[in-house]
Structures are given as structure tokens and as C-alpha cells.
Amino acid sequence: MSDGMQELQALVNDYDSYLNRSFNDLWSKVLPDPAALDAFSVVGALLSRQVTLSSQLARSPAAWNGHSAPLFLRAQVDLHITVAWILCDLADRAKKYVLHGLGEEKLLIEQYKNEITENPDTHHREQMEKMIAIKSDWVGSQRNEWMVEVNLGHWAQLNTHGMAKDADCETMYKFAYKPFSQAAHSMWPHVSVYNSKHCKNPLHRHHLIPELFDAPMDVDFLYRSCKYVHRTYESFVDRFGLVLDGPMPLEWWDAYFSSDVEGSDSAESNGSNEA
């Protein structure tokens, strides 16, 4: 293995370990309100999801490029806005989030049932019946299905921009959520750059033609991912008044790249780098 590959492997391993430790540290310090356990379940799951996304991206260096990384980063920014907004009014907003999710599943169950009614001989019937059973159990475990409302609008009754403004992260919405959404939704600003090139023939008016590019790997995408974990951690720290034992994500990152790292975890094991 080349030196470069070894360094990369060390970064992935160290970052992944750090995420595990810091997540456990952070969540162990959150004291759920016994009267609002569901709300804590929501933000806890979102926290886990944020860390998982970053960890999964870290473990896939081949995806640290303009084609793939924005798919992770868009999801992370979206998640951060969601969790930051919920934390502003934990019990009420977490409940909305859960009820919307239950309603979406109820609608999907009904659509499966309708599909079976309309096409009773479909090859997928058995699969769909299993899905109905699994999803009905999931919904029923939380709420009687007949009580579940279906909300066809946005769960927060507010769009993402509105949520970001409310949660004081509008800058993140403008400069991260929107640009990464272009990649996630395959919009023109993305595909015209990452999936097209100019034909060099002037007789064709230099039109754009599709091209398969290898986008260069850039560790900056992992840095962004780390930054969004940092922002989510900050939301928890601020909301619940926590103090972590170890460094926050960006502090860990800075320490990792500013010190002469020779072995794994050396950045965090250096006392001077502790937050």
C-alpha cells in the first residue's frame, strides 16, 4: 500500500473511531425528559443518522467527489435543519415529525392494498403483502392505524427555507442546502457541469454533449461532512447545556491535520488537542 493510501486509510479509521466515541459521549450526556421520551427518541435517531451518514461517506473515499458526495451532504444539511428546528420546540415539533411519518406509511400501505386489488395476479403480490404486514405492524406499534392522519403537505407545515430561518441556519440553507440540492435533484447547474462537455465542432454551435467524467477525489467533501456533524452536535450542546469529554468534530479535524500524525488516533490522544 502506498504512503498516500496508508494516510487515507488512517484518516478514515481515525475519523470513524472519533465519530463513534463522540456520538456515545454526547448522547450519554443528554438526559431525556421522562415526560417527553418520544421527542428524545426523535432527536436521538436524527443524531445517529447524522453521524452514520458522515461515517458512511468517510468509509467510501471513492465517493469523495462532485458526483456522489453532494448526495450525502444534501441529506446531512437537510437533517441538520430538521433537528435544529425540532430542538427549538422539542415536544411539539417532534410529535409533528412522528405523526407525519406514520401518515406517510399509512398512505403507502393503502397504495399497496389498492395495487393488489387492481392487479390481483401481479407477480409482486406476495412481496407487497409482506410489506403491508411489516408496515402495518410498524404503524400499529406506535398508534392505532385508524387514528393516523395523512398529511399530504410538508410535515413541519413550513418549507425547508422557513425551518432554516426559524432555526437560525439560513446561511447553511443558502450556501449548502441549495447547491447540494442541485446535485441531489440532478438539476441543470449540476448536470451541465458534471455530466456534459462542450462539443468542439463550431458547426454544432459548441453544444453540450453528455460525457462520463471521473470527478477528482477531494477530502474537502469529508471536511464538509464533518462540519455538518459539528453543527448538529452544537445544536445539542447548546440546547441541553452539554460539555463533551473530547473535542468537537471540527476541533478534532483541525487537530488531526495540524499535528504530525504518525499513528491512528494520535490527534485525539494528544492532550493539547482536547476540547
Added chain:
Amino acid sequence: MNKKAKKGVLSDHQRKGKLLIPPMMQLPNLVETSFVDTKIPELIWISGLFNWTDDRSAVKSVIEFQLACQRATNSEQIPSLSFLSNFDRLSADQKNAILSDSECVQWFELLRKALWHQHALLERYPLAFIFQDRQDFDRDEAVIRLKEDVQDLFDRRSHHATKVQTTAVVGMMAAGKLILNSSINFPDPNRVFDAPDSPEARMVASFVRASLNAGNNMDTDAIVAARWVDDFWKQAFKLEGCS
């Protein structure tokens, strides 16, 4: 309270529902045009003349030839021949008059020599009537020449494109198709050729670009022009694959 209200982004745009309309697009009767799409096929013959003869011959042939055509057809009603498609609007009698007029004929050799590749490659080429039957030709060389004629016009501010546009507009003025109000101070267009970086040359360049933007060939019948323009790009596209 701070009286200086903070201006939002794009505050000069007009909001219509979810749409933000830029100030210029709020003007009535504004029509979006593309120099590349609509003007290159019209000016391609002048571009070819500049590419395959010297500047002096190119300018003289464009201006003198269209003046000679105007005299030969004995009609001031013919459209501006700076635009290639307008040769298609000449009647058969008018074309015959041009073909038999010695003043016109004297330009034929130069035009044929400079523009043979355009005639050879393009069906329904509006200047085809001044060529004899199509002869054997080197297709690869013809395509290379045509590509150069087109490529050199893509940047309409380039020196080549400015020479072409200036010659087209001066040709229109010489033929009385574009009449300047006496209050307009139009600098010497020769500055485009002998001092292209001079302030006068820049003024000329700006004026000719604006003049060519101003109308669709300065005539009322855009159908023939549109036909040639579409035809040109369709044929050009099929000459070669993407690269």
C-alpha cells in the same frame, strides 16, 4: 430605527408570483435574439471573404458587389445584400440581371475563389447562382474552411467578427438600407482595420453590434431569413460528428 432599509438580493427584479423578472425583461416588446443562432448564417459569406482573401478585397467585394447588384437590378427595393439570405429574395429576373451585368461579374471570380467551400458543402446556398455547376472538391478541406468561417464569428467582439460586422453595416449604409441621422457621430469605420484598439474603433464596433441587434435584417420579411438560418445550421450539423 435605521432608516436605511437593508436591500434584499435581486431587489431590482419584479416579483410575479414565484418568478423574479430582471429589469430589462420588464421592458415591453423586448425580443430575445442570439447572434450565433441567427446572424452567423447571414454573415458567413463575409466571414469567408475575410478568411480567404485580404481585408481590402473582402471589404471592397462586399460593398462594391452589393452596390453593383443594386444597380444591375435597377431596384432600390431589394433587401440588404449584406445578409446572405437576402440573395434568396431576389427574383429570377433580378438574378439574371446580376449574372449579365459586367460590374457584377467582375466580382464573381474573387467570390468563387473565396467561397467555393461554402457553395460546395451547403445545399440551397443563397449565392449559388453566381457559381457554375458544382465541381469535384476536397471535402475535408472544405469542411475545415467552413469551420474556420463559423468559429471566427463565435466571439462577436473578436477582431475578425468586428471586421465582418462593420463591413456588413457599412454595406447597408452604402446601399441606403441603413440611414444615419445627421446628429449621429459615426467614427471612421476604417479605424477597425488600421487601429482596432483605438477608442474610435471601439465606438464603431459598439455601433455595428447594436445595429445588427436592432432588427432582423432590417427588413419586414424574416421568413426567408429564418429558412436559410435553420437550413444552414441543420446542414452544418450533419457535415461532421461531434468532437
